[in-house]
Amino acid sequence: MSGALTQGLERVPAQVGYLVISDGAVLASSGELQNDEVSAGLLSSLVSAAAGLRLQRGTEPPFKRLSVVFGDHSLLVTVSGQKLFVVKRQNHVQEPLTV
Amino acid sequence: MGCCYSSEGEASEQEEETKRLLEPDPSPPNKALNGAEQSYHNLPSARTDEQAMLSSILAKTAINIIDVSAADSQGMEQHEYMDRARQYSTRLAMLSSSLTHWKKAPALPSLTNQPHQVLASDPVPFADLQQVSRIAAYAFSALSQIRVDAKEELVV
Numbered sequence: 001m002s003g004a005l006t007q008g009l010e011r012v013p014a015q016v017g018y019l020v021i022s023d024g025a026v027l028a029s030s031g032e033l034q035n036d037e038v039s040a041g042l043l044s045s046l047v048s049a050a051a052g053l054r055l056q057r058g059t060e061p062p063f064k065r066l067s068v069v070f071g072d073h074s075l076l077v078t079v080s081g082q083k084l085f086v087v088k089r090q091n092h093v094q095e096p097l098t099v
Numbered sequence: 100m101g102c103c104y105s106s107e108g109e110a111s112e113q114e115e116e117t118k119r120l121l122e123p124d125p126s127p128p129n130k131a132l133n134g135a136e137q138s139y140h141n142l143p144s145a146r147t148d149e150q151a152m153l154s155s156i157l158a159k160t161a162i163n164i165i166d167v168s169a170a171d172s173q174g175m176e177q178h179e180y181m182d183r184a185r186q187y188s189t190r191l192a193m194l195s196s197s198l199t200h201w202k203k204a205p206a207l208p209s210l211t212n213q214p215h216q217v218l219a220s221d222p223v224p225f226a227d228l229q230q231v232s233r234i235a236a237y238a239f240s241a242l243s244q245i246r247v248d249a250k251e252e253l254v255v
Contacts (some may be wrong), residue, residue, distance in 0.1 A: 007215075008215025008216075008218075008219070009218065011219070012215065012216070012218050012219040013219060025152060026232065032187070040184055042189050047207065051207055051208055051210075054214070060208070061208055061210060063210065064210050064211050064217050065210070065211075065218065065220075067222065067223050067224075069223065069228060074222060074223075076218050076222070078210050078214050078218055079207050079208065079209055079210045079211075079214075080209055080210065080211050080212055080213070080214035080217075081209055081212070082206065082207060083214075084207070085214040085215075085218060087218045087219075089222065091222070092222075092225075094166045098234050099229075099232045099235075099236040
């Protein structure tokens with residue numbers, strides 16, 4: 001079962017790990033996110049909170065993908081068919097964000 | 100450290116309370132001495148203090164713990180078991196029907212039907228991140244500058 005879910009995630013460019021989550025439980029994990037139930041729980045809460053956002057009443061959630069951007073890597077999350085897909089990707093080398 | 104240490108009178112009160120906790124048996128407390136001297140003089144009876152403490156712990160535990168193996172169980176007939184099992188399961192069913200109302204968390208809306216493509220596509224442009232960070236910083240700065248500007252007396 002996990003093969004179909006994870007095949008596409010394996011091929012994400014610059015990926016160093018992924019998670020597939022359903023109902024708060026980790027269905028599959030790999031790389032730097034292997035067995036990372038803590039991150040799974042945190043990201044599930046994050047997505048639930050964000051999914052409640054609406055720019056206008058009654059429309060769809062205003063995003064397809066949620067990115068948590070860190071210094072050298074990002075966690076990208078999306079929801080498809082009641083499952084959460086998370087992938088950890090290395091960022092391109094950039095100047096640090098200065099404001 | 101913000102702690103006010105007051106007179107000796109208070110200190111000896113606390114001692115008396117501690118003594119009461121350690122010795123359930125009534126015994127006259129030594130009021131004349133302060134803490135350090137008291138423990139020195141009572142050294143020979145420290146062992147009985149400890150024993151008294153241990154036996155009170157034992158007594159409390161014995162009262163609070165139910166020894167299942169020692170309990171005298173009356174035998175139940177097969178049909179009694181069945182009856183009771185049925186009774187419990189109907190009660191459970193009644194309870195769970197009222198619980199499911201709150202059990203299910205709101206379902207996550209599906210954001211895409213091509214999760215791999217969405218996750219593999221280009222990351223958020225760095226310029227966008229910079230702009231959002233700048234906007235957030237401006238907002239924070241503006242919020243921190245909100246202050247009350249007192250012009251006139253409120254009560255005349």
